[in-house]
Amino acid sequence: MKKASLKDIAQQAGVSTALVSYVLNGKEKETRVGEAIAQKIRLIAKELNYQPNHLAKSLRSGKTYTIGLIIADISNPFFANIARVVEDEAKKNGYTVIIGSCDEHAEKSWDLLNVLINRQVDGFIIVSCEGSESQVHYLKERNIPFVLLDRHFPEIQTDFVATNNYKASYDAGIHLIRSGYSKIGIMAYKSNMYHMEERVRGYKHALRDNHIEFDDSWLKEVHFENMESEVRTAIDEVLASGQRVEAMIFATYGLAINALKYINELRLQVPSDLAIVSFGQAEVFDLYYCPITYVRQPLEMLGKTSVEFLLKKLKNPEEGMKQILMEAKLIARESSKAKTAITAPPTPHDHS
Amino acid sequence: MKKASLKDIAQQAGVSTALVSYVLNGKEKETRVGEAIAQKIRLIAKELNYQPNHLAKSLRSGKTYTIGLIIADISNPFFANIARVVEDEAKKNGYTVIIGSCDEHAEKSWDLLNVLINRQVDGFIIVSCEGSESQVHYLKERNIPFVLLDRHFPEIQTDFVATNNYKASYDAGIHLIRSGYSKIGIMAYKSNMYHMEERVRGYKHALRDNHIEFDDSWLKEVHFENMESEVRTAIDEVLASGQRVEAMIFATYGLAINALKYINELRLQVPSDLAIVSFGQAEVFDLYYCPITYVRQPLEMLGKTSVEFLLKKLKNPEEGMKQILMEAKLIARESSKAKTAITAPPTPHDHS
């Protein structure tokens, strides 16, 4: 049982394919199709269970109603969730999303870009990874519509939807300071991506504004590829140093997870041995014995808005550039609980 | 700067599009294209940065090199990970994957199926949800290639790749019994899906084979839509009953997460107040203060094999039916630690 095409319907109805196309696209009025024939065509279409061939439609119209979503790291639940939001929102508007993860590799990102361009996606939503500036320029040159999501390049003029990372990190710092911590570290990726730099900058300014002198040993930068071992070393270092930190901000979910694993191994107690604030969000943060304070980014809004921007641009390519920074919200939990004056350290919980 | 087509190249080279097509598809030998012209065509193609139009190719060939992946619930990290595996494996073979989640709703699954059929996917990999039997029959009737993944319908003859859930659950039961527990409950979805029934059956047989009489109050069936509140009730019940359970098997990841949240609220201690074994796998299980014993399904293998089966079928539609059940592995951790004879309950850890 082959799939029915317009031609099949036309044959059965004894008319040309043009008529069938008109009727099935609801253009019978403008194109003056006879009422009787229209009825007949609709009936036959139903009988044959006609489903239009999207390929043919797209080839003709130049629109595929498909969006390419390139994500820097889909194993990060924050991105996984944002991908869902994008997908849902796109579906609501009749678009299909093709998702690809480049696992923080610019090269893989290039591949994805090309594959998706060949597949004629109408536009892109991209969570950029380090070193992908040339790809952004490429898209701009070819006039391929796209919106950067969550991460952007301040030196390249593009549409983007992102979080105010400076502010988020500043708030995290202030929160820890208000909770009585003063030796506060931060762990981030070794990267010159803007969103990462902003997180570090916000943290530093929070210290500065509270007259805490930043100590170089408090900033730990870790390579994404070698995260597990470098996180361990970093934790060892911040705890051993003369300027031993009491609290730590983790600039990403992955860093926090790896750190928590190690902290568990070391039988350290959160927050008494080390207070914690993390970026990202996930079930783990709730279920950890000491729920983790985290920066909640406006995930839904970020996803929805990126789709909205892109669709507007697809409808009207002349549309002006759109850029928006959204505010994150600090969700305070026990992992950053206010330090009580001077207490004997509680007995660590038995993990054996 | 418009995208270059075969025609553009042909014009520049002063030849017909046929020649260009032959050369760019490596058919120059069979079709006897002159060496000089071939060179010229390749050069121009490179200069124009020619990228073939996948739509046109697909329309002509009837193959899109696209697989539809329909997942029952993408928010479950097990499925999210399996989706990644499928995507990677497909990409290796030159296929693109379009993912959709039906969130355990058969209706949504129908929509997805139709959308993807219209998009001319070459075949499907499907994690079925309850009530989607008719969809499976539909695919069979239309001869649309597909492989069921993780869940299947024993009464419908199809290709499938799944876990031996009976065995996995049986092993989980045995493990708990060996660890000294005898009042063992199980929490599952209220569902007549085969994989769910098998998990309950395996558990019951483990009890039976060890002469433990199953108590009806030990089986808690929860509706997916109303999970949060029903899990709480269920936990309350199994703890309050005359036959108070000492251990609990959670048939899915979602159930376990919700239960753990509630157990934390109740300040209950795992495993002393309640030992736990769960299906599914995720970071949470590692990071929980008492690492959770879980059934590790062969995620990688499941995903890879499903792609392999489907691609074989796409290459040769006459290929026989393929069905495979893979074994899961129980990863024993502290949440199901052997019960020590008779001990005073340890002071619950301070969660405040």
Added chain:
DNA sequence: ATAACTTGCTTAATCGTTTAAACTAAATAT
């Protein structure tokens, strides 16, 4: 009575690719 609409339909080009078949000119065979 004839020009000018209206109605209801068909024709044919187009999107970008593939590929069987046809064609031409040169080379080889008889």
Added chain:
DNA sequence: ATATTTAGTTTAAACGATTAAGCAAGTTAT
């Protein structure tokens, strides 16, 4: 000298849809 091969290339149909333009009736206007 003529028939047959071979090499190198073009033509044109096809995939399934859309849509501007054309055409043949019938209707209305003048």
